[in-house]
Amino acid sequence: MASQIISFRLNGEVLEIAVSPSEMLLDVLREKMHLTGTKRGCGKGECGACTIIFNGKAMNACLIPAMRAQGADIQTIEGVAGPDALHPLQQSFIDKGAVQCGFCTPGMIMSAKALLDKNKSPSKEEIREAVGGNICRCTGYIKIEEAVEDAAQALRANAVQGGDL
Amino acid sequence: MVQNYVFPASVSEAVTVLSTNRGKARIIAGGTDLLLELQDGKHTCDVLVDLTQIAELKNITEDNGFIRIGASVTHAQAAKSELILQHAPALAQACRKVGSLQIRNMGTIIGNIVTGNPAADAAVALSCLNTIAEVTTQEGMQTMPLEDMYAGVCLSCIDSCCQVVTHVKFPVKQPGQGSAYLRMEQRKALALPMLAVSAMVSVQKDSFEWARVLIAPVGAGPQHAVDAEEFLKGAPVTPETIAKAGQLACNQAKFRSSAIRGSKEYRLGVLPVFVERVLEAAVANARQA
Ligand code: FES
């Protein structure tokens, strides 16, 4: 089967990679690029463990044909932290105890980041809608909601100080 | 096994690729159902023909008295669209219920119809809006009412190896008209509907001029609750007539007991309440503006 070279922006850097027409983006990220932060849970769009931000929107990498990544702007959990510090979402997940086994965490953070990138003052409802497609078997979700609220607050405070996170 | 994945720049290019591949190429839009069906071996194809780069299929427009939705419009896009919120609240409500936000960001409204699922949220809502599909083949474009697009349970009349549903459209909302959608589910996200109902009403001077009431999953595609619709024609808008319509809807509700969707008896028990609620919501919407 003929592979094709595609190019896309991944975590801010433009790169080229050979993909096959039947491959999913999740497999390219994990198996070819060894970016294993994006998890494979169900492989069917039902758990959210593979959530990435694709052209500004949260999507399940297990259901994106790799070919569709041509020209796209993609963020994965590996690109979320700043050079010197964790992203406020990552920090608040730790501080609030929103991580237990950690398997759902990268996907949760990407879903939450897609929300906060557009809306720094989300309501509880909006937070629930954003992470509703991410299944967590450990935390019971309350801590996750609190962590997202907390991170939103940190991002707002940072915006007031003129910082750029 | 998929050997080739192409992005045509126009609808005519897409149908040309389909016809030159003679049944071995298949249309893909969102892909949230199709990719799983390919993995499970329910379909095989050599070439996937991706519609998502075709500019004219990306939008929701108002056009000659119709609201027109292109083949790559996603559920998330429709749920937020001003045109949809204004003219088809039933559709906006249905689109918010599909899968999860991630799925709504990928899956398309037209894909929701073409997969043929009998209780696909958007399809149930579109049915009450009197939706028409525009279907293009190598021979040209034809229109087809949404209700004629189902060949059986989970079976579409559309053959995605030679036909492209480029748009669906429904009439703009007139004064006195309103619509609503409601579903029952086991949890608030990532859940299939156990029961889905939609209604569109035209209310003139405190009477129903007409009402369309759709229920699913009770057959191939969303089904009209014809006895309720007939009864409501000309009936006064009162809690009593709405309750009666709810009861009458059971006449067309041939539920089957299902491990995922719940028992027949239970769903028959809740159906009248859901029909009442959806009619009340549609009437409230009709009286709004
Ligand atoms: S692995 Fe993609 S949604 Fe579960």
Ligand code: FES
């Ligand atoms: S922390 Fe274990 S699944 Fe969420």
